[in-house]
Amino acid sequence: MSEQGYTPIPPGAIIPGSLPKFKIYILSEQGRYVLWAAEGNRVSEEQLAKLAASRHKEVFLDLDEELRYEEYLETHLGNILENQAPSDEQKAAMFSRVSANVVKNAVETSLGLGAMDEKAMGRTQAMVKNALIFIAQSKSLEALTAMIGHDYKTYEHAAKVLWFTTAFLKENTPVMEQIQPGYQAFDAYQRMESLRQCGVGALLHDIGKAFVPQEILNKEGPLNAIEWEVMKRHPLNGLAMLLDSALPPFVLKAVLQHHEDFHGGGYPMGLEGLASSTLARVLRIIDCFDAMTSRRPYKDPVSPLKAMQIMVGMPPDKKTGEGRAYEERDKGMRHCFDEDLLGKFIVFLGSMKLHG
Numbered sequence: 001m002s003e004q005g006y007t008p009i010p011p012g013a014i015i016p017g018s019l020p021k022f023k024i025y026i027l028s029e030q031g032r033y034v035l036w037a038a039e040g041n042r043v044s045e046e047q048l049a050k051l052a053a054s055r056h057k058e059v060f061l062d063l064d065e066e067l068r069y070e071e072y073l074e075t076h077l078g079n080i081l082e083n084q085a086p087s088d089e090q091k092a093a094m095f096s097r098v099s100a101n102v103v104k105n106a107v108e109t110s111l112g113l114g115a116m117d118e119k120a121m122g123r124t125q126a127m128v129k130n131a132l133i134f135i136a137q138s139k140s141l142e143a144l145t146a147m148i149g150h151d152y153k154t155y156e157h158a159a160k161v162l163w164f165t166t167a168f169l170k171e172n173t174p175v176m177e178q179i180q181p182g183y184q185a186f187d188a189y190q191r192m193e194s195l196r197q198c199g200v201g202a203l204l205h206d207i208g209k210a211f212v213p214q215e216i217l218n219k220e221g222p223l224n225a226i227e228w229e230v231m232k233r234h235p236l237n238g239l240a241m242l243l244d245s246a247l248p249p250f251v252l253k254a255v256l257q258h259h260e261d262f263h264g265g266g267y268p269m270g271l272e273g274l275a276s277s278t279l280a281r282v283l284r285i286i287d288c289f290d291a292m293t294s295r296r297p298y299k300d301p302v303s304p305l306k307a308m309q310i311m312v313g314m315p316p317d318k319k320t321g322e323g324r325a326y327e328e329r330d331k332g333m334r335h336c337f338d339e340d341l342l343g344k345f346i347v348f349l350g351s352m353k354l355h356g
């Protein structure tokens with residue numbers, strides 16, 4: 001038994017016939033953790049069915065073996081997402097965990113090299129493929145909305161930008177046509193490939209932050225002039241890191257341009273209007289939406305509705321005062337976005353069952 005204790009995991013994460021390299025426990029009625037499956041042992045379908053029929057709604061993992069569990073999740077993610085046993089919320093949570101780890105690994109391994117490591121790129125591509133399979137499932141969007149309002153963590157943020165971007169683009173063929181001319185005439189496989197490339201861009205849009213010191217990334221107050229200059233380099237750093245990868249130019253452009261503002265004043269080049277690419281303009285919206293609706297140590301999350309109101313430039317509610325705290329900081333935010341795309345994104349959000 002570990003010093004630290006145990007953590008619950010959904011039994012649906014365990015794929016029948018697989019050989020988890022970690023021990024699995026159940027909690028007895030006396031409150032003791034009892035070994036249910038030893039590491040490296042095959043977990044049979046019957047064993048899992050018996051568990052499902054019992055009172056145990058969750059199984060437990062030794063915290064010391066969490067890393068092995070995460071490796072297992074990543075290896076089996078495709079099967080887990082297709083498995084009927086976990087709820088959609090559980091799938092979304094497991095998915096978030098895997099994708100956050102994949103991005104974290106991509107950033108960490110790329111740091112020393114100054115470029116995206118080939119193996120990390122392989123993991124990223126495989127993960128995005130799973131993301132697309134997941135969002136093709138009917139209940140997946142509802143499950144993903146359950147992640148709105150969570151803490152803002154860099155890698156989870158990247159995962160959420162991936163989901164929103166691919167789910168939004170999948171529903172908006174004319175936008176995809178702008179990103180990848182000819183998309184409308186593509187067959188199912190080619191469409192999937194295009195969406196996958198957009199997903200990789202969404203997941204890695206901030207990879208250049210690997211070179212921004214943690215003190216700047218995590219600073220709660222406003223950045224000083226020098227810190228701001230360092231921060232503003234992250235799109236260019238991201239491009240440099242991905243230049244040698246096999247990503248198509250529209251993905252590289254999106255990484256470079258995701259902080260350009262539609263009405264000017266963005267960085268790194270100060271492009272205006274349609275001068276920045278369509279995918280970059282989509283990322284500008286979704287990146288901002290997720291940042292606003294996430295919880296940070298110094299601010300509560302804004303509801304999706306409120307975030308939308310701020311993004312389109314609506315004044316705070318005079319009666320309730322809601323939104324007043326954000327008014328100053330967010331003033332003028334509407335100049336950042338392509339109104340046409342923002343309108344489409346709002347319609348897309350309207351089609352999801354949003355909480356709050």
Ligand SMILES: [Fe+2]
Binds near residue numbers: 234258
């Ligand atoms: Fe960024």
